[in-house]
Amino acid sequence: MTATTNQPSETPIIEVRNLVKHFGAVVALAGVSMKVHAGEVLCLLGDNGAGKSTLIKTLSGVHKPNGGEYFVDGKQVTFQTPRDALDAGIATVYQDLAMVPLMSIARNFFMGREPVRKFGPLKFMNMGFAEDVARQEMRKIGIDVRDPGQAVGTLSGGERQCVAIARAVYFGAKVLILDEPTSALGVAQTSMVLKYVNLVRSRGLGVIFITHNVRHAYAVGNSFTVLNRGRTLGTFSKSEIGIEELQNLMAGDKELQSLSDELGGMV
Amino acid sequence: MASLVKKLLTAFAVAVPVMMSIAPAAHADGERFVFVSHAPDTDSWWNVIKNALKNAAKETGTTVEYRNPPTGDIADMARIIEQSAATNPDGIITTIADFDVLKASIEQAIAKGIPVMTVNSGTADQSKQLGALMHIGQPEYDAGKGAGARAKAAGVTNFVCVNHYITNAASVERCQGYADALGVPLGDHMIDSSQDPTQVYNKVKAYLTAHADTNGILTLGPNSAEPTIKLLRDTGETSKYNFITFDLSADISQGIKDGIVESAIDQQPYLQGYLPVVLLTQYKRYGVMPANNINTGPGFVTKDNIGLVEKLAGEYR
Amino acid sequence: MANSETSVPAARSSDERLRRQSILRSMLSRPELGAVAGAILVFIFFAVTARGTGMFAADGVMNWVTVAGQLTIIATGAALLMIGGEFDLSVGSMIGFAGMMIAIPTVYFGVPIALSVLFAFCGALLIGFLNGVIVVRTRLPSFIVTLASLYILRGMTIALSILFANRTIVSGVKNFADDSFVSWLFAGKAFRGFFIWLAEAGVIGTLPNGQPAVQGIPAVVLWAFAIAAVGHIVLTRTRFGNWIFASGGDANAARNVGVPVARVKITLFMVTAFCATVYATCQVMEFGSAAADRGVLKEFEAIIAAVIGGCLLTGGYGSVIGAFFGALIFGVVQMGILFTGAPNDWFQVFLGLMLLTAVLFNSVIRRRATGER
Numbered sequence: 031m032t033a034t035t036n037q038p039s040e041t042p043i044i045e046v047r048n049l050v051k052h053f054g055a056v057v058a059l060a061g062v063s064m065k066v067h068a069g070e071v072l073c074l075l076g077d078n079g080a081g082k083s084t085l086i087k088t089l090s091g092v093h094k095p096n097g098g099e100y101f102v103d104g105k106q107v108t109f110q111t112p113r114d115a116l117d118a119g120i121a122t123v124y125q126d127l128a129m130v131p132l133m134s135i136a137r138n139f140f141m142g143r144e145p146v147r148k149f150g151p152l153k154f155m156n157m158g159f160a161e162d163v164a165r166q167e168m169r170k171i172g173i174d175v176r177d178p179g180q181a182v183g184t185l186s187g188g189e190r191q192c193v194a195i196a197r198a199v200y201f202g203a204k205v206l207i208l209d210e211p212t213s214a215l216g217v218a219q220t221s222m223v224l225k226y227v228n229l230v231r232s233r234g235l236g237v238i239f240i241t242h243n244v245r246h247a248y249a250v251g252n253s254f255t256v257l258n259r260g261r262t263l264g265t266f267s268k269s270e271i272g273i274e275e276l277q278n279l280m281a282g283d284k285e286l287q288s289l290s291d292e293l294g295g296m297v
Numbered sequence: 298m299a300s301l302v303k304k305l306l307t308a309f310a311v312a313v314p315v316m317m318s319i320a321p322a323a324h325a326d327g328e329r330f331v332f333v334s335h336a337p338d339t340d341s342w343w344n345v346i347k348n349a350l351k352n353a354a355k356e357t358g359t360t361v362e363y364r365n366p367p368t369g370d371i372a373d374m375a376r377i378i379e380q381s382a383a384t385n386p387d388g389i390i391t392t393i394a395d396f397d398v399l400k401a402s403i404e405q406a407i408a409k410g411i412p413v414m415t416v417n418s419g420t421a422d423q424s425k426q427l428g429a430l431m432h433i434g435q436p437e438y439d440a441g442k443g444a445g446a447r448a449k450a451a452g453v454t455n456f457v458c459v460n461h462y463i464t465n466a467a468s469v470e471r472c473q474g475y476a477d478a479l480g481v482p483l484g485d486h487m488i489d490s491s492q493d494p495t496q497v498y499n500k501v502k503a504y505l506t507a508h509a510d511t512n513g514i515l516t517l518g519p520n521s522a523e524p525t526i527k528l529l530r531d532t533g534e535t536s537k538y539n540f541i542t543f544d545l546s547a548d549i550s551q552g553i554k555d556g557i558v559e560s561a562i563d564q565q566p567y568l569q570g571y572l573p574v575v576l577l578t579q580y581k582r583y584g585v586m587p588a589n590n591i592n593t594g595p596g597f598v599t600k601d602n603i604g605l606v607e608k609l610a611g612e613y614r
Numbered sequence: 615m616a617n618s619e620t621s622v623p624a625a626r627s628s629d630e631r632l633r634r635q636s637i638l639r640s641m642l643s644r645p646e647l648g649a650v651a652g653a654i655l656v657f658i659f660f661a662v663t664a665r666g667t668g669m670f671a672a673d674g675v676m677n678w679v680t681v682a683g684q685l686t687i688i689a690t691g692a693a694l695l696m697i698g699g700e701f702d703l704s705v706g707s708m709i710g711f712a713g714m715m716i717a718i719p720t721v722y723f724g725v726p727i728a729l730s731v732l733f734a735f736c737g738a739l740l741i742g743f744l745n746g747v748i749v750v751r752t753r754l755p756s757f758i759v760t761l762a763s764l765y766i767l768r769g770m771t772i773a774l775s776i777l778f779a780n781r782t783i784v785s786g787v788k789n790f791a792d793d794s795f796v797s798w799l800f801a802g803k804a805f806r807g808f809f810i811w812l813a814e815a816g817v818i819g820t821l822p823n824g825q826p827a828v829q830g831i832p833a834v835v836l837w838a839f840a841i842a843a844v845g846h847i848v849l850t851r852t853r854f855g856n857w858i859f860a861s862g863g864d865a866n867a868a869r870n871v872g873v874p875v876a877r878v879k880i881t882l883f884m885v886t887a888f889c890a891t892v893y894a895t896c897q898v899m900e901f902g903s904a905a906a907d908r909g910v911l912k913e914f915e916a917i918i919a920a921v922i923g924g925c926l927l928t929g930g931y932g933s934v935i936g937a938f939f940g941a942l943i944f945g946v947v948q949m950g951i952l953f954t955g956a957p958n959d960w961f962q963v964f965l966g967l968m969l970l971t972a973v974l975f976n977s978v979i980r981r982r983a984t985g986e987r
């Protein structure tokens with residue numbers, strides 16, 4: 031099990047080494063290392079409790095790590111707030127928490143970064159600009175928004191994820207962290223999101239794609255990191271590992287673990 | 298969805314005639330007067346006045362509308378007086394619960410040419426200053442002082458004034474008059490009991506426990522008197538205090554008969570409802586009006602005259 | 615995906631069609647539509663039942679306009695806060711407390727009226743700030759936190775007024791405030807000349823003494839319009855307004871994209887306190903007194919107006935224009951019932967029924983318009 035990357039020459043956009051995070055006595059991350067390059071989709075696989083969400087939250091500046099190093103474009107960083115991470119070009123799209131369903135597409139699109147127009151000392155939100163941009167950006171990814179003033183709640187789940195991704199891309203994200211973007215979606219919706227992830231990658235962004243689903247991961251991923259109990263079980267490029275093997279790595283390990291428990295640690 | 302709209306419209310179609318059938322009743326041939334009180338909806342004492350208004354309206358062939366601010370907010374009462382004036386009634390009867398607040402509204406009504414009489418709360422001076430025809434009521438401070446004089450004669454030296462309507466200035470006047478007659482500063486002898494019977498009960502209990510030398514009790518109406526009577530029955534201290542209360546109710550009458558309550562100050566509210574309607578009607582019809590204000594109280598109800606009063610308490614007394 | 619750059623003309627033509635649809639749609643999906651429809655219904659109702667009672671004469675109109683105006687002031691604050699996802703039940707107590715903060719320093723400590731008013735506003739903003747901080751920091755429901763404030767403020771109003779003034783109604787503010795700028799600002803009457811002209815022209819009635827039946831527009835009504843207008847613009851046309859929607863719609867999502875949710879909510883609590891103080895100041899200046907029981911239950915009227923106006927109790931949706939019409943409905947119904955001469959004992963029943971009808975009607979209209987499921 032040798033950890034490799036597919037583009038060793040380039041500087042990765044994000045790299046973490048031996049990241050450690052505990053909450054009181056609970057060790058959530060016990061030394062995780064991984065890197066993502068531009069134009070690469072890194073899939074982060076693992077079962078519940080493997081430490082995926084802690085890792086994302088640490089990468090996006092919500093949690094501060096207790097140990098290890100964090101590099102962006104080769105420079106070491108410490109993020110105090112999610113805003114810092116965002117300013118460094120690291121955008122996180124959370125599964126359910128990306129959009130406000132009651133707000134319009136345009137308002138959601140610019141939430142937290144509203145375009146303003148000045149009238150003397152007064153600043154007003156430029157709604158015309160917001161609606162035009164939202165409409166254009168959505169058309170770019172093939173979603174015909176009937177009205178950017180319509181509530182996000184009227185969109186399908188896949189469309190919502192795409193709006194969230196389009197928003198991150200529009201605001202100059204270099205790395206997208208996608209938290210289980212396909213877990214609640216049907217087949218057609220999933221393929222819409224996966225297609226879009228591929229499009230974003232081809233534009234030269236780095237993507238960290240978190241999922242349970244090996245098939246979704248294999249469809250878009252360039253490399254795969256499997257997490258278990260706060261540690262990496264290894265990182266593999268697509269050429270190194272088949273979908274079956276990947277599946278076995280996720281599932282088999284669990285079976286081994288339970289077998290080992292049953293036999294009192296003999297295996 | 299469409300059916301719901303239809304249902305709503307049907308509901309309105311029913312509601313409109315109902316409201317309309319009420320509206321014309323308010324504009325019968327006879328004169329129409331509006332009586333505006335300051336009492337919140339929960340104050341049952343005003344039932345006697347409502348009955349008096351009904352009787353007076355029936356006897357004179359007039360219509361009387363009773364109005365009050367539901368929460369007892371006097372600022373809301375000012376709006377109700379303005380509203381009443383806007384309907385151009387033949388007369389307005391109002392209390393002067395707060396002179397400053399109601400001044401502008403009452404003066405506006407008078408400027409509009411509407412005859413105004415003041416009753417109950419407020420003083421004769423205030424009434425005159427507003428330009429009202431006359432004041433019918435019981436001077437609060439004097440009534441309190443009268444009660445205080447009785448208490449002093451009975452040997453009271455230390456007292457508690459149970460105020461269930463502390464936000465009404467008149468209620469404080471009553472306690473003040475009582476205190477002045479005794480020659481004791483009011484200070485913390487007045488407690489804010491609130492209107493809730495359980496709270497009144499417990500607050501009075503706490504006060505009497507903490508101030509064992511108390512020998513006089515003044516309550517400002519049934520709301521504070523009834524729980525206090527219950528308390529004294531429960532503790533068995535039925536004759537320990539010189540207990541005077543404002544106003545009457547069935548419970549208070551029983552208390553007087555049992556000797557728990559020494560006397561009740563009766564301001565004879567029936568007259569405050571009945572007289573203004575009758576007088577305004579005569580004024581409207583024949584232009585006659587007594588030259589003086591009318592004091593309906595204080596009258597003291599004691600064991601000696603409780604018989605007749607008791608029969609009518611809560612309805613006409 | 616490749617088609618994104620190719621089909622420009624087609625996209626443009628479809629765009630125009632969609633734009634037209636969007637104007638119609640956005641008009642229909644506005645949250646205030648139901649309240650406007652409800653207001654029209656209420657006016658029709660009273661036009662029939664209260665005809666000839668003086669309700670639509672000049673002084674009658676000014677009567678319910680004033681009541682609706684007062685309510686608009688606090689309803690605007692309540693609506694913004696509700697859209698931001700929180701409640702403030704201490705509005706009514708705040709009215710009483712702010713009134714005392716003006717009256718006691720003025721009457722008992724000789725503080726100039728302008729300073730007393732400034733003091734009241736500062737005090738109220740501080741209380742609003744504390745409400746907000748407690749809600750944000752403890753993450754307790756604002757319903758509970760401000761329910762506590764309701765009691766604390768009402769209790770302090772009574773206790774402090776007894777302590778300083780030995781009474782619960784502090785009168786005589788007018789002796790210190792008449793002819794002052796503050797009195798003009800909060801209790802003046804605007805457009806007096808216009809109303810005299812209207813009376814001379816016979817458009818409105820005159821009193822026997824020659825004065826017009828209505829002497830001017832009370833300042834409280836102008837305040838209502840100003841506060842509602844500013845509230846509406848801030849909500850719909852500024853960055854902060856977008857943050858209000860975001861904070862109320864989904865605080866976590868808002869936080870994730872960098873919206874300072876805590877700051878937004880605290881600010882909104884201060885806004886409701888500010889509105890309550892404007893209400894209180896207008897009242898104290900008009901009546902010349904403050905009382906410990908002023909504003910009892912006004913918090914519910916403010917919330918009712920906001921809900922009639924289309925605000926969701928769960929936050930994230932609503933409008934100030936809607937709250938404005940909600941306050942109008944409430945004011946008109948409250949006073950209109952009195953005009954119809956309905957028996958007093960049934961007043962609250964009628965009030966409740968009419969409000970229920972208005973709310974139902976408005977929610978039906980809104981659902982039809984937005985195609986909500």
